[in-house]
Amino acid sequence: MNQSTPYVEPSFTPRRSLIENVKLIHNLIFSKRPPIYRASQEVYGRLPWSTINSSGKYLNYALFSILAGVGLVFLISLTEEVVDYFVVAFVTAIIPALMYLLWMNRNDRFEPEPAWMIALAFGWGALSTLPAIILNDLTFSLVGGWSGVAGLTEEPSKMLGVYLMAVSPNLRNEFNDHLDGLIYGAAAGLGFGFVENILYITRLVSENPLIIGIRAITIGMHMFCTGLIGWWMGYLKVHGISINFTNILPALAYSATLHMCWNTIGSFEYLSLIVFIAGPILVLYLNKMAKEALIDEYYWGFASGYAPVEMTR
DSSP, X not given: OOOOOTTSOGGGSOOSSHHHHHHHHHHHHHSOOOOOOSOOGGGGOOOOHHHHHTHHHHHHHHHHHHHHHHHHHHHHHHHTTOGGGXXXXXXXXXXXXXXXXXXXXXXXXXXXXXXXXXXXXXHHHHHTHHHHHHHHHHHHGGGTTOGGGHHHHHHHHHHHHHHHHHHOTTTGGGOOSHHHHHHHHHHXXXXXXXXXXXXXXXXXXXXXTTHHHHHHHHHHHHHHXXXXXXXXXXXXXXXXXXXXXXXXXXXXXXXXXXXXXXXXXXTSTTTTHXXXXXXXXXXXXXXXXXXXXXXXXXXXTGGGTTSOOOOOO
């Protein structure tokens, strides 16, 4: 990776090796860092009017994706004969997802993301449950039913849509920095968690109504993991480093490993309490990263009239 700006403390700039970047990501999550006083000029990019005028098309994509994800779990509930609980599951799954998203989005004050792009990311997360379910079914039997393998299947599925937004010629100029990436990544993670929660609640609520509260807490893990990957994509852009699969691999590896540990610990009855405590903690650290990114935007002039304003016809 090329380090393009001298305005960042060297210990917080992306490295050249996978292991070093995984360590860096860990430090950036759990340690305070000084602001990034100047960034790549790419953070000032703007969407062209042609893309803005097509926003209705992207919103339709988002709605289709959400309906496809919800429709998938509806069909599963039909086959498993638990469809009577579907409406309850839908309502109790969508409320925490939207609350988390709105809360996190409050950090994005200087250069807010378009609602239709956030919906697009959320929709992808909902749709990504389809490949994740297929991959999980294929891999679970190969590893003796070890639930941790979901980290290797679900994290790539969730982050793919965020990656495509970050590199799309039509959308990438709205993916300005690490705060934007965090918002889109969190939205994708919450979209996935929303659909997954419908499935879990539908299956289990009749036996254990507490599953509603449990899933409302554990959805924070999906929000954190995909939010972290999106954040790293934006962090690379801030440093003038290209966003590609090789360069985002450290964040994907970190998130997949965390997800694997989460599922493995949660599968043990007497250790599962750990994930209920860890869920809110992860969300708080993600919020800490968002606030640090907001401070960075302040130093780039986003609070003083230099935030990118989208072009119109």
